[in-house]
Amino acid sequence: MNPAITASRVTKRFGPVTAVDDVSLSVGTGEIVALLGPNGAGKSTIIRMIVGLIKPDQGSVVRAMDADGERPRGKLGYLPEERGLYQDMPILRTLTYFGSLHGMPPRQATEAGRGWLSRLGLDSRGAEKVKALSKGNQQKVQFVASVLHRPSLAILDEPFSGLDPVNQELFLDLIRELRGAGTTVIFSAHQMTLVERLADRVFLMSRGREILHGSIPELRRRWHAGDRLVIGTARIADIEFLNGNSALEAVEDQTENELRLRLRPGAVISDLLRDIGSRMEVKYIRSEETTLHEIYVRTVEGDAA
Amino acid sequence: MSEWPAQFQVAKWEFQRFVKPNQLAVSFVIMLLMGGLGYGVSALAKRSDAKDSTVAVIGGASLGMDRPHSADNVAYAPAASAQLDSLRTAVAARNLDGILILDGADSARLIVRRNPVWKRVLEGHLSEARQRLRLSEAGLAPERLASMLAPVAVKTEFQSGNDGRSARIAAFVAVGLVLYGVFTSMAYMMVSVTAEKQLRVTEQVISAISPQTWIDGKIIGIAAVALVNVLIFLGGAAVWILGRSIATGQPFSMGAAEPSTILLIVLFALLGFVFWLSLFGAVAATIDDPNTSTRGPLMFLPAFFSVAGMMVPINPDATFARIAALIPLTSSAAMPARVALTEVPLWELLLSAGLLVAGTLLARRAAGKVFSVAMLMYGKEPSWREIRRWVRES
Numbered sequence: 001m002n003p004a005i006t007a008s009r010v011t012k013r014f015g016p017v018t019a020v021d022d023v024s025l026s027v028g029t030g031e032i033v034a035l036l037g038p039n040g041a042g043k044s045t046i047i048r049m050i051v052g053l054i055k056p057d058q059g060s061v062v063r064a065m066d067a068d069g070e071r072p073r074g075k076l077g078y079l080p081e082e083r084g085l086y087q088d089m090p091i092l093r094t095l096t097y098f099g100s101l102h103g104m105p106p107r108q109a110t111e112a113g114r115g116w117l118s119r120l121g122l123d124s125r126g127a128e129k130v131k132a133l134s135k136g137n138q139q140k141v142q143f144v145a146s147v148l149h150r151p152s153l154a155i156l157d158e159p160f161s162g163l164d165p166v167n168q169e170l171f172l173d174l175i176r177e178l179r180g181a182g183t184t185v186i187f188s189a190h191q192m193t194l195v196e197r198l199a200d201r202v203f204l205m206s207r208g209r210e211i212l213h214g215s216i217p218e219l220r221r222r223w224h225a226g227d228r229l230v231i232g233t234a235r236i237a238d239i240e241f242l243n244g245n246s247a248l249e250a251v252e253d254q255t256e257n258e259l260r261l262r263l264r265p266g267a268v269i270s271d272l273l274r275d276i277g278s279r280m281e282v283k284y285i286r287s288e289e290t291t292l293h294e295i296y297v298r299t300v301e302g303d304a305a
Numbered sequence: 306m307s308e309w310p311a312q313f314q315v316a317k318w319e320f321q322r323f324v325k326p327n328q329l330a331v332s333f334v335i336m337l338l339m340g341g342l343g344y345g346v347s348a349l350a351k352r353s354d355a356k357d358s359t360v361a362v363i364g365g366a367s368l369g370m371d372r373p374h375s376a377d378n379v380a381y382a383p384a385a386s387a388q389l390d391s392l393r394t395a396v397a398a399r400n401l402d403g404i405l406i407l408d409g410a411d412s413a414r415l416i417v418r419r420n421p422v423w424k425r426v427l428e429g430h431l432s433e434a435r436q437r438l439r440l441s442e443a444g445l446a447p448e449r450l451a452s453m454l455a456p457v458a459v460k461t462e463f464q465s466g467n468d469g470r471s472a473r474i475a476a477f478v479a480v481g482l483v484l485y486g487v488f489t490s491m492a493y494m495m496v497s498v499t500a501e502k503q504l505r506v507t508e509q510v511i512s513a514i515s516p517q518t519w520i521d522g523k524i525i526g527i528a529a530v531a532l533v534n535v536l537i538f539l540g541g542a543a544v545w546i547l548g549r550s551i552a553t554g555q556p557f558s559m560g561a562a563e564p565s566t567i568l569l570i571v572l573f574a575l576l577g578f579v580f581w582l583s584l585f586g587a588v589a590a591t592i593d594d595p596n597t598s599t600r601g602p603l604m605f606l607p608a609f610f611s612v613a614g615m616m617v618p619i620n621p622d623a624t625f626a627r628i629a630a631l632i633p634l635t636s637s638a639a640m641p642a643r644v645a646l647t648e649v650p651l652w653e654l655l656l657s658a659g660l661l662v663a664g665t666l667l668a669r670r671a672a673g674k675v676f677s678v679a680m681l682m683y684g685k686e687p688s689w690r691e692i693r694r695w696v697r698e699s
Binding site: 048051052053054075077079080082083084085086087088089093097098100101102103106115142145146217 | 310311314315318321323471501504505506508509510511513514682
């Protein structure tokens with residue numbers, strides 16, 4: 001896969017603070033890559049360097065779409081973390097303006113804007129001023145303003161923040177559609193369940209540095225994260241018998257009616273199930289994968305420690 | 306890729322942001338009302354000026370002022386010294402404007418409530434009367450005396466065929482419109498840029514176009530907004546002059562200036578718009594919050610400009626006027642006034658235009674550089690040292 005973005009050993013300092021510290025990142029054409037990390041990890045700074053708003057102090061950022069080092073108009077779509085629109089201007093005219101700044105003929109931008117507003121359930125509100133919209137709807141309009149021109153690279157800084165679950169689902173679909181149309185997507189987010197469903201790869205940062213990256217199955221493997229077994233019973237008796245079972249890594253949690261066991265990666269659990277079945281009155285068994293949320297929390301906490 | 310389509314889109318957007326038809330109509334009506342108010346006040350002031358001030362003269366015989374007469378809105382009424390007390394009462398009661406007591410031809414006393422505006426006129430009349438008395442005492446024949454005192458008749462002939470009144474009107478109108486346009490456009494630029502920073506739209510715009518393209522488009526769009534405001538001003542003036550012309554039966558005229566003069570005025574005005582808009586675009590970009598900004602003193606920068614604009618028509622050939630017409634900070638107001646009022650040597654005109662063009666290009670470039678960095682700064686204003694460095698880099 002040809003890289004759409006290659007950031008090599010990038011460092012950026014703001015006074016005494018090193019916001020990004022020797023980070024390298026490559027994003028393939030057509031990929032969806034999530035930038036993760038706690039607040040202040042350096043995600044927005046690296047995003048701004050990729051967009052070209054700020055220059056790295058060290059290292060380089062190469063965008064495949066650039067011609068002679070200059071970003072060609074209409075190839076990049078950017079939803080910044082700092083949200084804002086012209087509050088006193090009509091919604092459709094705002095979309096037309098941003099589309100035309102990205103090189104679309106105004107009429108085509110207006111038509112595309114109408115289509116997007118219809119898709120977002122705002123088709124009757126195109127003539128209203130932006131300030132008449134709720135915060136969530138303004139965010140939808142700003143999202144549209146950043147991708148109306150069908151960019152080859154979309155950089156979305158926290159696209160899900162402030163959205164209700166229904167609109168989060170809508171945005172998931174829209175971003176997948178963008179990728180379906182050939183757009184490479186880089187986004188940052190704190191909603192791990194959404195990231196898990198959307199991203200091909202994640203890039204986890206903490207304190208300006210990369211601490212983990214790869215696809216989610218890769219991360220699970222690298223993290224040695226085994227699956228979980230959740231067992232429901234009428235009443236949990238003595239569980240001493242579980243000690244020493246080679247498939248079991250740990251008893252994670254135990255309530256009166258439920259037992260949560262963490263398994264070793266790749267473990268065969270036939271013996272474990274037989275032992276449990278013979279000593280407990282099992283009502284249900286369910287297996288759970290290690291979530292990205294868990295990997296994130298454990299990795300970031302481990303880095304902080 | 307040409308930047309012009311994006312600059313045009315930005316210019317169009319800025320124009321649409323600030324020029325709204327219903328607000329234009331309101332501005333026009335306000336302009337007419339303000340014109341009406343100004344006309345009314347002016348008419349009232351003239352009427353007040355027309356009233357004579359009455360001065361009682363005691364001992365007027367010593368200067369030949371022993372008969373009632375009036376000149377230059379001052380009426381002289383002879384009185385006896387025995388009337389002094391009653392005259393003082395009249396002055397105190399505002400029934401009389403003053404009492405002039407002549408002690409011979411060389412000294413006089415004036416009794417008034419407070420220093421009158423007509424005092425200089427009265428002093429002039431007394432000097433004339435004394436001159437007349439002394440010449441008469443020299444034994445001159447009355448005809449000769451009249452001939453000596455009569456003003457020399459000067460008949461003025463203008464090569465251009467008119468008395469230059471229209472040129473003076475053109476100069477004042479030009480300076481007024483340039484000042485009005487520049488100050489209006491600077492206000493729009495400040496509002497436009499600081500609002501964009503506060504609305505946090507800058508990153509999304511700069512991800513689409515370069516900061517230089519953005520500020521170029523803003524300058525064009527806001528200069529167009531200023532022109533619309535100037536046209537509204539002119540339109541209001543035209544309606545007033547037309548209305549007065551219909552009311553008085555005089556032919557409609559807005560004054561006339563030579564086409565070359567108008568062309569130069571327009572050229573300097575437009576360059577001035579671009580020059581000042583570039584400077585203020587850059588200044589505005591460095592402001593994080595207009596309510597707490599430390600950039601306040603920069604708002605006084607246009608004071609040079611307005612002082613030059615107002616002073617040059619008083620004496621367009623003074624050294625101050627000639628220098629002001631060359632310096633880019635002031636030339637867009639000063640040179641139009643000089644062009645309208647006096648003969649400006651071609652070299653001065655070319656030097657002024659050249660310096661203004663160079664200054665404008667420099668200001669545009671520096672503004673683009675400052676704009677590109679400062680527009681993305683939130684939460685703090687750049688230091689003067691940082692701004693100096695950016696300007697040098699440009």
